[in-house]
Amino acid sequence: METIQEQEQEQSTAMPRIGDEAPKFKAVTTQGDINFLDDYAGKWVILFSHPADFTPVCTSEFITFAHLENKFEKANCKLVGLSIDGLYSHIAWLRTIKEKIEFNGMKNVEVKFPLIEDITMEVAKKYGMVQPNESKTQAVRAVFFIDPNGIVRAIIYYPLSLGRNFDEIYRALLAMQTADAFDVATPADWNPGDDVIVSPAGSCGVAEERMTSTDELDCKDWFFCTKKLDKDEVLSTILKK
Numbered sequence: 001m002e003t004i005q006e007q008e009q010e011q012s013t014a015m016p017r018i019g020d021e022a023p024k025f026k027a028v029t030t031q032g033d034i035n036f037l038d039d040y041a042g043k044w045v046i047l048f049s050h051p052a053d054f055t056p057v058c059t060s061e062f063i064t065f066a067h068l069e070n071k072f073e074k075a076n077c078k079l080v081g082l083s084i085d086g087l088y089s090h091i092a093w094l095r096t097i098k099e100k101i102e103f104n105g106m107k108n109v110e111v112k113f114p115l116i117e118d119i120t121m122e123v124a125k126k127y128g129m130v131q132p133n134e135s136k137t138q139a140v141r142a143v144f145f146i147d148p149n150g151i152v153r154a155i156i157y158y159p160l161s162l163g164r165n166f167d168e169i170y171r172a173l174l175a176m177q178t179a180d181a182f183d184v185a186t187p188a189d190w191n192p193g194d195d196v197i198v199s200p201a202g203s204c205g206v207a208e209e210r211m212t213s214t215d216e217l218d219c220k221d222w223f224f225c226t227k228k229l230d231k232d233e234v235l236s237t238i239l240k241k
């Protein structure tokens, strides 16, 4: 039998996994109240947590993410942030970022996406953003990619001390959208314009065909075939005009 403490610990570290429906919740944010996920029907959403307002790594991340917001918008993706701080702290921090902080040549950056106040840790616990052996009071740097059907498609976690790579977050989003649109997979370090992977042969006959045909496929071996996918075709399919 689990003790109450063990049950509480388990609940606070439970998290949705890849392929699960993303948990829904209502929250107060710097852009007003939101009804997550109903407000985002038909869109990709990146829900991400950071440890605390008025901290340097988080500040560098918010400036970078806010700077890229239009790129994510073009990819039909909304950004939603969260930390275990109150609304007035969020507002004061975002005002300070805009008025005073320059990072990597980016300045006067206005954070227009919603930042959830989660002082009760209700949402952070629902999404397994509190990892007690890292911090019992702050969320780690979690990134949940949620698709237009409300399904969790990818999750990335970083510790408190490590600022995220937002180019990788954008690359991962485009790669998943490309996989969906063209029914392909994407190899290591893929970027639009690079060759994509076609699904492995599912029978001996197809394996033989792959190795002998001279069509559009480039097969390194029967299980590892790639094909060209034009960058413009990818971008014109997945990005808004």
Ligand code: BEZ
Binding pocket: 051, 052, 055, 056, 057, 058, 059, 138, 160, 161
């Ligand atoms: C930061 O954002 O700078 C930070 C937050 C929590 C722990 C360590 C660093």
